[in-house]
Amino acid sequence: MRIPGTDADVIDALVGITPGSPLDAIRVRRPEARAQAQATYRALFAPDVPGNVTAQERFAVGAFVAGLHGDAAIAAFYAARLSDSGASTALREAVDAAIAAAGTQGPYGSYPAGPLSREDTPGPAYRAAAATRRALGPRLAAAFEHVHLLVFHPRDATPVALQALLDAGWSTTDIVTLSQIVAFLSFQIRVVGGLRTLAGRP
Amino acid sequence: MPDAVLVPPDHTAPVAFTRAQLEWLPWLEPLAIEALTERHMASLVDAARLKSPYFRLLARDPDALEARTRTDKDIFYNPDAGLPRAERELAAAATSRFNGCVYCASVHSRHAATYSKREADVQRLLDEGVAADLGERWNAIVAASVALTATPIAFGPEHVDRLRRSGLDDLAIADVIQAAAFFNWANRLMLSLGEPAAGG
Numbered sequence: 382m383r384i385p386g387t388d389a390d391v392i393d394a395l396v397g398i399t400p401g402s403p404l405d406a407i408r409v410r411r412p413e414a415r416a417q418a419q420a421t422y423r424a425l426f427a428p429d430v431p432g433n434v435t436a437q438e439r440f441a442v443g444a445f446v447a448g449l450h451g452d453a454a455i456a457a458f459y460a461a462r463l464s465d466s467g468a469s470t471a472l473r474e475a476v477d478a479a480i481a482a483a484g485t486q487g488p489y490g491s492y493p494a495g496p497l498s499r500e501d502t503p504g505p506a507y508r509a510a511a512a513t514r515r516a517l518g519p520r521l522a523a524a525f526e527h528v529h530l531l532v533f534h535p536r537d538a539t540p541v542a543l544q545a546l547l548d549a550g551w552s553t554t555d556i557v558t559l560s561q562i563v564a565f566l567s568f569q570i571r572v573v574g575g576l577r578t579l580a581g582r583p
Numbered sequence: 584m585p586d587a588v589l590v591p592p593d594h595t596a597p598v599a600f601t602r603a604q605l606e607w608l609p610w611l612e613p614l615a616i617e618a619l620t621e622r623h624m625a626s627l628v629d630a631a632r633l634k635s636p637y638f639r640l641l642a643r644d645p646d647a648l649e650a651r652t653r654t655d656k657d658i659f660y661n662p663d664a665g666l667p668r669a670e671r672e673l674a675a676a677a678t679s680r681f682n683g684c685v686y687c688a689s690v691h692s693r694h695a696a697t698y699s700k701r702e703a704d705v706q707r708l709l710d711e712g713v714a715a716d717l718g719e720r721w722n723a724i725v726a727a728s729v730a731l732t733a734t735p736i737a738f739g740p741e742h743v744d745r746l747r748r749s750g751l752d753d754l755a756i757a758d759v760i761q762a763a764a765f766f767n768w769a770n771r772l773m774l775s776l777g778e779p780a781a782g783g
Binding site for chain 2: 411488492493496497535541542547554556557563569570
């Protein structure tokens with residue numbers, strides 16, 4: 382159920398889809414995709430059962446992922462939600478600093494040794510600077526390093542990366558939620574970007 | 584017992600993209616079948632997924648899993664017009680090929696080949712990569728999927744125009760967008776929570 386103002390469909394809002402518009406008519410044809418994308422947003426950012434991952438952690442990660450994608454409107458949306466979650470100025474500035482330091486272009490990464498090795502594309506792994514790490518705290522700093530891997534070079538993922546999250550206090554279940562947040566946003570941001578481009582080409 | 588990373592059993596890692604059936608080995612502990620609550624079971628949507636370590640791992644966040652799966656099903660299985668199923672699967676396979684998800688590419692290249700009957704073209708996408716020449720309509724779908732998969736996104740009006748020239752209407756173009764976007768979700772989970780093994 383979409384209730385204007387309080388629970389507005391995030392994709393519609395970010396694309397600027399209004400009832401009766403051509404894009405509205407298209408989204409109506411895939412009603413479950415529309416409703417369940419929004420249900421995923423709610424499950425990850427306003428969950429009925431919050432678990433161990435705080436709202437502030439969820440939106441800090443959201444703001445970082447959105448910022449790394451370089452789309453001003455989407456980044457502003459998640460930055461505003463991070464503010465609403467009660468994040469301190471220091472935390473918000475650390476997220477902005479991380480976005481500025483970690484931005485690059487993906488996907489890159491390596492394959493297991495073999496015929497695909499000729500497609501290996503080297504690129505940076507992100508490590509939070511000392512001041513950023515202090516402001517984020519060890520748990521979010523470890524999350525941000527993992528987020529960068531998932532956003533830009535997911536084929537470089539290893540069990541060692543998951544161990545770093547466990548070491549920083551993320552449980553197995555927390556890691557599933559964190560991974561879903563980054564992966565879902567990778568979807569949501571692309572649907573918004575794609576549909577916005579389509580809407581701009583009537 | 585504290586949470587720990589799993590060490591997969593001895594296996595052969597695939598070193599090339601393939602349409603063969605692969606296995607997926609988790610790096611984190613899935614929920615045990617006997618530990619699943621009714622909520623976990625419902626989040627799997629299809630009871631057959633009980634056997635899958637991937638879905639039992641994602642069931643640790645059941646609300647996110649259930650909404651993910653229902654999004655997936657509508658994007659790929661909704662039969663109401665738009666892009667033919669074969670080409671939704673092509674967008675999924677191309678996205679997976681570009682991100683480097685060998686497991687996802689294996690599943691969706693099989694589906695693309697089955698529904699299109701164009702096994703040789705699908706295999707060329709796997710062997711040569713996203714620059715393979717598959718004919719203009721498929722090239723347009725692959726190019727759009729790849730542009731949308733780049734971070735930051737490189738999808739622009741020129742991709743919309745090329746898809747329209749290939750005969751896609753706006754619902755079909757929206758299907759390309761949603762199929763490629765969805766595999767940016769799926770690839771990241773599959774790549775980062777476990778690994779593929781040959782001979783599944």
